[in-house]
Amino acid sequence: MNMNESSQPEFFTREFTQNPYPVYENLRKNNPIYKVMFPSGEFGWIITRYEDAVEILKDSRLSKDVAKRYGAENQSIFVNNMLFSDPPDHRRLRGLVQKAFTPKWIAGMRDHIQTIADNLLDQLESKDQMNLIDDFAFPLPIIVISEILGVPLxxxxxxxxxxxxxxxxxxxEHAEMFEQHAQEFIEYLNAWFDKVRKEPGNDLISQLVVAEEAGExxxxxxxxxxxxxxxxxxxETTVNLIGNGILAxxxxxxxxxxxxxxxxxxxxxxxxxLRYNGPVEFSTSRWALEEIQFxxxxxxxxxxxxxxxxxxxxxxxQFPDADVFDITREKSPHLAFGKGIHLCLGAPLARLEGEIAVMTLLRRFPNMQLQADVHQLEWRPGMIVRGVKEIPLQL
Known part of the structure; x- marks a missing residue:
């Protein structure tokens, strides 16, 4: 995938999904603010340099509110949250959830997450193979978030x-399933909210439902x-942090x-x-509120x-020897969790889950080996997460 300055980089191909880094390196050198057609059919700009990225992620002339761009009637139900809102709505929505993710509370989760990790690996003790994603990287964080929210495991x-x-x-390949699965998800959540209204518990959904009942x-x-x-x-973030991290x-x-x-x-x-092959490849969308010279x-x-x-x-x-994977690298100001007011709320929890998952796996199976050619692994499609569908391991 060698490109000279005049050639067009190939975005969103299978080859790009497998390894986007040569394309990115070329763009940082030659076209750091690059106009491209996204898979949605919309034209827009991709920002590839670190310094530019930090500025863009904090720039208040860019909106994350889908309703402002396309009208409230055209937006998906899944964007009614702090990730896709601007101040002052953003502060209100984030504030309600933030109470559940305090540093003290997250630190108190350590022993419980360790127990979950141990239990998952206990089930593999007698086996000589595992699929890292299905058997460990996916169930660990979904168990944790299900318990926090209070939804059935x-x-x-x-x-x-x-x-x-x-x-x-x-x-x-996923577009045609979107409507059906989105509708199923919404119906499931609405039924769950009705149940919680009748019998609220100590979980986060109960707290949010009670807050909603209190009005405004x-x-x-x-x-x-x-x-x-x-x-x-x-x-999602933690699944791919564990998967990409173990792969590295x-x-x-x-x-x-x-x-x-x-x-x-x-x-x-x-x-x-998180820096070397982060679980979130692209930021979510922003739209210019006015003409911007950048x-x-x-x-x-x-x-x-x-x-x-x-x-x-x-x-x-920003990072000396940026293509080198070095776990002794000094404190890293990477952007894996974003920057500015939209910095990922769950970052401390993802870090804790990642630490426990990686160390528990290494302690249990220090000699595990990849059971596939790394170049043949299938990376997930789509534009947000970067992760492998399956990672077969010999234990």
């Missing part, structure tokens, strides 16, 4: 199916949007050996996994702007 496979369809909706806190659509976001974002260790055996010998490096290792480009009012987070995290100007 036996429905986790439904959540996974609905979540995958919604996340991957930008790829054509959440509308019905916002309740749906916020809970859907928590279910989807509450596990398997591809760099010396780094894996170092982490086994020095487990205290786990905090730095997780930050490097560097040497003019972004017209209403135009779409997206940050390639995984490109910014490989920017040589």
């Amino acid at each position: 036996e429905d986790q496979d439904k959540f996974r199916m609905w979540s995958n369809t919604i996340i991957d909706a930008t790829s054509s 806190k959440l509308t019905e659509n916002e309740l749906l949007g916020v809970v859907a976001l928590l279910i989807i974002a509450g596990h 260790l398997l591809e760099h055996p010396s780094q894996r050996d170092l982490l086994i010998e020095q487990p205290e490096l786990i905090h730095q290792a997780i930050e490097e996994m 560097r040497d480009q003019f972004i017209s009012q209403g135009e779409l702007v997206i940050v390639a987070l995984d490109s910014a995290n490989r920017d040589e100007q």
Whole structure:
């Protein structure tokens, strides 16, 4: 995928999905603010350099509110939440959820998450193979977020199916399933809210429903949007943090050996996994509220702007030896969880889950090996998450 300055980079092909980094490197050098047609058919700008990405993620001239761009009647129910809103709505919606994700509360979850990880790996003790995603990386965070929200654990496979369809909706193979799965998800949540109104518990959905009953806190659509976001974002990021992180260790055996010998490096290792091949490839959409001159480009009012987070995290100007996976790298200001007011609310929880998952796996199965050619692994389609569908391991 060598490109000279005049050639057009190939976006959103299978080859790009497998390894987008050569395309990103070329763009950072030659076209750091690049206009492209996205899989949705909409033209917009991709930002690839770190310094530019930080500015764009904090720029108040860009809106995340879909209703402002397309009209409230044309927006999906899944965007009625803090991720797709501007101040002052953003502060109100985020504030309601933030109470459940305090540092003290997250720290108190450590032992419980460790128990979940141990229980999942106990089930594999007698086996000599596993699929990392299905057997461990997916169930761990979905169990945690299901317990936080108070939804039944036996429905986790439904959540996974609905979540995958919604996340991957930008790829054509999932577009036709979107309406059906979105409707099923909405009906499920509405039925659950009715149940919680009659018998509220101590879980987060009960708190949000009670807040809604108290008036002016959440509308019905916002309740749906916020809970859907928590279910989807509450596990998608962590699934791919664990998957991509373990994959990086398997591809760099010396780094894996170092982490086994020095487990205290786990905090730095997780930050490097997030930087090196982060679980969220692109930021969610922003639209220009006015014409903006950004560097040497003019972004017209209403135009779409997206940050390639995984490109910014490989920017040589910000990270020396950016393409090297190094778990001893000093504190990393990577953008895996975004920047500014939309910085990921669940980042501390994802980090904790990632640390526990990686270290528990290494302790139990220090000699695990990848049971596939790394170049043949199938990466998920769609424009938001970066993750592999299956990672077969020999234990």
